[in-house]
Amino acid sequence: MELYHKILKISENDNAFKDITALTYNNIGSAYENLNKIELAEENYLKAYTLTKDDKNIYTIHKLIILNNLSRIYENKKQFVKALAIEREAKELIKEDDKKQFSNNTNALEIFYKTEQKNQKIKQLEDKNKNFAKQRFYFISMTLLAILGLVLLFFIFRFRLKINRQKTNLLEAAKNKAELILQLEKQEKARLKAEQELLTVQQEQLQKKALATSLHLDYKNKFIKDLKDSITEKGDINFEKILKEDQLNDNDFYEIENVIEQVHPNFFKRLKELTKAKLSNLDLKYASYIYLNMDNQQIANILKADPKTVRVTKYRLKLKFGLTKDESLQNFIQNLDL
Template sequence: MKHQHFKKIFLLIIICASCLMTSGQTLLDSTALNQLSDKDKPALLTQLAEQSRINGDYKAAIRKAQQSAALALRFKNLAEVTKAYTIQASIYATTKNFVSSKKAGDSALFIAQQSRQPIAMAYAYYAQALFYNAIDNSEQITKYCGLALKLLEKTADPYLSAKIYYLLYMINTHWDDVKNVNKYARAATENALKTTDYNLLGNCYTALSVAADYNYASTKNPVFRDSVIYYLNKAQNLYQQYPKYVARKTYGIACINSADYYLRYFSDTDEAAKANAIRYAGLANEVMKGAINGEEIRASSLGILSEYAKRNKNFVMTEAYLQEAYSILKTQKVPSYYTLINIVTALAKFYEQQGNYEKALAFQKRVTEYNSRYFDEKRTLNAQKLEVQYEAEKRNNEVKLLKQRAQYARQQKYLYIGIAIASILGLIFMFRSYHFRLKYSLQRERQLHLEKQDAELLMKFEKEEQARLKAEQLLLESQQQQLQKEVMASQLQLEHKKEVLFQLKEKLSDNQKLNINKIWNEELMLDNDFEEAKFQIQQVHPDFFSTLNQKAQQKLTPLDLKLCAYLHLKMDTKKIAQLMHIEAKSVRMSRYRIKQKLGLGKDEDLKLFLQEMV
């Protein structure tokens, strides 16, 4: 058997077995359950389930995890329920029961969401990451591990942090990402050192040895090569110091990796390296005897022993080791075909080199058979993975759709509430606006009414004022007319006196006899007539003469105007004749002439016309 074949076997064991070794904080005695109340049992049952899982007793682990979940749910300890479902998700992922793993992970997530506890949500996200690790969906693994670690920043849990970093370390070994392999292996170890879980710490030391192996392969620095065995020795020492707390499989992996280290990095002539390799391979074989699911480690250790027996030309022991490894693997209910194919291939080549072509052909046929089974198994698993992944994506899309619908419903609800609030506010605003407008209208109406009243009062006042002013004006006009009439009457009287005096003068100069008493009496009568005329002349329009001239069609003489004034004063013909010292006949003739000048008709009365003038 060539060296490279064993290398493939050992690296496969490192990776696959590491998926199983993730916790087990203390060694627990199931009898302690009887001493606890039902309320306190879930936490212990969860730890017992994890312990059974580490030891490979998956049925017992599932049973205890289910009991824990049921009791914790009864007492509404939702964080413990989430942890119990996480263990179930891990077991189903390891046993390739993808559907059950997904259901357990979803249950963990649902319960954690109900609890609203960061630590519960972190476990639920870790359960999701374990499921996606089983179906090789690296993107989702990274996503959920990141979500869990972000929550653990708020609520520290070194135990869970170490497990998450360990899972990230494993997926980076698939990608041969040396930087991240080192980063996450160190982070896992740092957190594991803060716990009392020595089994988890042992696996983290093994992870550091793998990281050192990567470093040496990329740099060829002997310091990294020595680090491989250093960390493997630390893992082995933990088992020796705490044999009750470290799983045999964890120790067996450390031993088989140590044997592989000496096989790969030391020459055939290095007796010390050969002795160490044989010793560690023997320890791995011994410790895994009777252990559940320890067949692969035992087969790998026997493969290494057969390689050293072959180097020593001890072909009997070479055949014995390979046959024993083959027998061990065949006893598995579901054998690891990858390791089985490598062992059978080694047997076929061994018999071919020994010249036993019949056995070589027989084992080569088995290689073909196991390859076919391995291919069918891989195809079936891949089909299951694809189906489960499709269902998971479908479910996730449905959940996203439901969330979107719920979000849309919430948004719609908020929109309706907003519209309702806006409508109510609008109605309130409209009501208040209507109220203000009504109030304003009433105030405006009252104001207009007051303004109308003020206007009416003002109008009334103005009318009264106008009436008063008009009355005053009329009074003034009347007074003015009276004054003018008095003046006109006085002028007429003065003219008459002047004419009387002139006549007296002529008579005296002619030595005529005068009857003074008669003249005196006549003048007294005329004065009385003039007093009466003064009273009547107060009614004459001040512009009497100007108005009369305007109406006249021919120019009126002063004598005409005087006669019109006497007529306006309602004097009769006799008095006018006496005042004017003319005959009554002359007065009548003058009246006729004036009537013609004024353009009055034959039937029109001059006296009435003059009296009606304003």
């Protein structure tokens, strides 16, 4: 701003620098507009506009810049009537400038045309007898060659266009064929994968069913053996009471069986991956009970076994998994990465 005001002190009192003064006010207005000081911007734009409005010595482009800035200010202030008036003035200024340029260009062309016309007449008079026949021959020859060249270029262009179109169609057909083959391959892979996953799930379901059935058969065999031993030792047995207890145990077992059915499909597979030793069905049963968070007494009750036997079996299972003395078999099984 200091530099702008220094310029104004030098130029504003001298009409020879009116154009510079107007542009300086315009630049000050732009600076205030950038600072969002709209009123100050409008004031300086109006000063620039007043200086340039009726002065024909000011460049048209400078007037248009000032008018454009002033119109934008009025638009921002929602003074659309004033903005429209300024825009019309700018439009009229452009029309006048175009007319002036057109007039100048027309005059220049007329002068040029008259000069060339005179020169041409002089040249024609000088060379008329010598070169008329030769020029006509050259003109006709060049015209024929040009026509022939244009015809040839037209057929070459048409032929190349046809070839390119055929190549494009072939490439498009090959692309569509490749995409179709790729899509068919993907569908086939997806189908094979789905079938493989279905077989794996079915296999794991059969394995879990077999485990549940094995557990049930073990319990029934144990029940029959205990019943036989009771008959041999006591003779007089309350069969109704024994059968009722067996029915209750059956209900408990079916509940456990349903829980086992919900074991993660990869549970047994993961167990076999984590040990080099072969796991028996009994080992898998114990692992299932441990996974279901059953303690030694609960496992002993289900299997009709001694708690000491359960502890020994769990210890052997622990060794098969390579666990140390301080490591917990229960934590190991329940925290498997499935």
